Amino acid sequence: MWLIFTLALILLTISLIVMILASILSMKTINDREKSSPFECGFDPKSSARLPFSLRFFLIAVIFLIFDVEIALLLPVTIIMQQSSIMSWTLVSISFLLILLLGLYHEWKQGALEWAS
Template sequence: MIMMIMSAIIFSISTIIMILTNFLSKKTIEDREKNSPFECGFDPISSSRLPFSLRFFLIAIIFLIFDVEITLILPMTIIPFNSNIFMWTITSIMFLTILIIGLIHEWNQGSLEWAS
């Protein structure tokens, strides 16, 4: 019974402290920049039909693709100890070959060049 009362008191005190710190830590100075949403460096107040750099978009997509591929490559160093070495070698070579062919294709298409 005493433990329940003590835990209720501690819970109440910690709730009051969290509410007080929330009110005390709020910023009171608000301006146009702080109230506007951040839209990747674009001013959301002005026209929303500004031209968007397609090169920037392609570089971002390529980065995401290679980021996912890195997460698939990193475990390849641990897998040979726990599986069949022949199957691991064939799978790794096929995966890296597809990755290199994709990189060569992007390079030939000019997707990796920022300035054209």
């Protein structure tokens, strides 16, 4: 028991030291206007480098990624059906799909799926 506690304490100490060293070494020391400005072939930029980004598009993209990953998690469920009991497979599949549908319903009610407002 003491061996596990000692090893955990040593690992915690080492990880804290590494995190503190990384934060100290990664600090910027000089803020130069030219280094922080966008580089465009040595000339002054004609317009802002920061283009406006649609928050609606970002939300739709995140929702798409979430459902894409969840579909990738659903595909092996059909293969697992042969190795498990039909009752447990049905329960897990229905609960997973129910959580997906509840999340989709919540996003729909919040208005995140409406492109134009």
